[in-house]
Amino acid sequence: MPMPLPALAKRVIRLKTVGSTMDVARSLAELGWPEGTVVVAEEQTVGRGRLGRPWASPRGGLWFSLLLRPSLKGELLSLLPIAVALAVARALKALFGIKAGLKWPNDVLIRGKKVCGVLVESSSCGHEVSYAIVGVGINANFGLEELPEDLRGSATTLREELGRDVDLEELLMAVLRELQELYRVLKEGSSEGVLREAERLMGFPRGLRVLVGRDVLSGTAIGLADDGSLLLRLPDGRVERVHWASATVLADQA
Numbered sequence: 001m002p003m004p005l006p007a008l009a010k011r012v013i014r015l016k017t018v019g020s021t022m023d024v025a026r027s028l029a030e031l032g033w034p035e036g037t038v039v040v041a042e043e044q045t046v047g048r049g050r051l052g053r054p055w056a057s058p059r060g061g062l063w064f065s066l067l068l069r070p071s072l073k074g075e076l077l078s079l080l081p082i083a084v085a086l087a088v089a090r091a092l093k094a095l096f097g098i099k100a101g102l103k104w105p106n107d108v109l110i111r112g113k114k115v116c117g118v119l120v121e122s123s124s125c126g127h128e129v130s131y132a133i134v135g136v137g138i139n140a141n142f143g144l145e146e147l148p149e150d151l152r153g154s155a156t157t158l159r160e161e162l163g164r165d166v167d168l169e170e171l172l173m174a175v176l177r178e179l180q181e182l183y184r185v186l187k188e189g190s191s192e193g194v195l196r197e198a199e200r201l202m203g204f205p206r207g208l209r210v211l212v213g214r215d216v217l218s219g220t221a222i223g224l225a226d227d228g229s230l231l232l233r234l235p236d237g238r239v240e241r242v243h244w245a246s247a248t249v250l251a252d253q254a
């Protein structure tokens, strides 16, 4: 019997080529489309990452955005990127037996190479978050030669890892199913287990160099704070809380 569709896949819009699924999802959000609206594209011409960085999105990948309308408190929103990355790691394990790792704050890695990136954008009205758009990009059915040359050393794809192509629809539904469960747990306010599981997959403690604004901080990542911030122990013993919104891990010294 086929698995029932996850409730987070209430309406799935399938497109061939778009600029970015984030923009389509945002337009639908502004028009009042419900939580669980998913926009999937075969290819993106201007896929984006965090802080205005480009995201390469050739045909064969799984590129989608999911609209959430949580009566979100700020803390829940700040945990979303980690929960989404965790959902992808769980789905890769469940479907393909892949043991993926996480790189704070929002990357999913296989053998240390980036197979997936997560982007969360939100719109607020006063203190209320009116909606959040979760963007997920998974390098699936294409080879490294489809990516820009400078990314080939740091990225991987499921085809490279498995030596075969995967069913993108099955992958999409598996990620949404895992995310639905994690989202439920977060909404209940019980983020503890999610944070500890993410920490395990991030392989803490490990030495990191993190760019925060214009400053570079070097230290040992020792864990995640309640809001998903990185707890970085500096050489002088102080523990710095680094919020993910403005931070990028430069180098992993583990």
Ligand code: BT5
Pocket (backbone or CB within 6 Å): 019, 020, 021, 022, 044, 046, 047, 048, 049, 050, 051, 053, 054, 055, 056, 057, 062, 063, 064, 065, 106, 107, 114, 115, 116, 117, 118, 119, 135, 136, 137, 138, 139, 147, 151, 154, 155, 156
């Ligand atoms: C991310 O940003 O990793 C978030 C990526 C989110 C992409 C999805 S696809 C569906 C939805 N629509 C969008 O337009 N975006 C979302 P960040 O942590 O800033 O990482 C970006 C960096 O990853 C770039 O600067 C490159 O170094 C690298 N990169 C770009 N494309 C890549 C790819 N396909 N695979 C691996 N690394 C990539």
